[in-house]
Structure formats: structure tokens, C-alpha cells
Amino acid sequence: MKAVLDRATAARSCESAVEFWTRDYLLGHCEGYIVDGPEGRVGFVSEVVETDDLLELVVEGSSGELRVPVDTIDRFDPRAQRITLAAR
Numbered sequence: 001m002k003a004v005l006d007r008a009t010a011a012r013s014c015e016s017a018v019e020f021w022t023r024d025y026l027l028g029h030c031e032g033y034i035v036d037g038p039e040g041r042v043g044f045v046s047e048v049v050e051t052d053d054l055l056e057l058v059v060e061g062s063s064g065e066l067r068v069p070v071d072t073i074d075r076f077d078p079r080a081q082r083i084t085l086a087a088r
Helices: 002-020 023-028
Strands: 034-037 040-051 054-061 064-069 073-077 082-085
Touching: 023 040, 023 054, 023 073, 034 054, 040 064
Parallel strands: 034 082
Antiparallel strands: 034 040, 040 054, 054 064, 073 082
């Protein structure tokens, strides 16, 4: 029973933490998030790179490495750790 309560408490703590941080902060720390595009799964974020005040996500997938500017993100869901890219 204690293990169930500990998991529930941890889940609430995680939700509170997500609500506390800004979108920019969370985008800057989204390594490991799943990335989907209009056609399906693209890969996962392996690195976040900041260049000239712009953030880019380095996404590893079956097609290799892809650099994605954050302004191409359609949906960002920190709770689900998922990013959906806009159609080009």
C-alpha cells in the first residue's frame, strides 16, 4: 500500500513541477521527449542546442539526425513528454 501512495505522491509532485516551469525552460530541457510529425513518429530529442537566442532540437530517428527549430512545434506536452511538429 505504501508503494502505491509513494507513486501517487510522486505523480502529483511531477505535475506540480511541470506547472511551475515556463514553456521556454521546459523546451530547453526536453531531452528524451518523443517527437511526432504530421506523418507519424519522427524520433526523440537527443539534445537541445541554443544558437543566437534560438533553440533547436536535435532529433534522433530512423532517418538519422534532424535539427528542428522550436518555432516549427505545433504542440508541446511536457506531462506526456511529447512534441508534435507542424506540417511544412
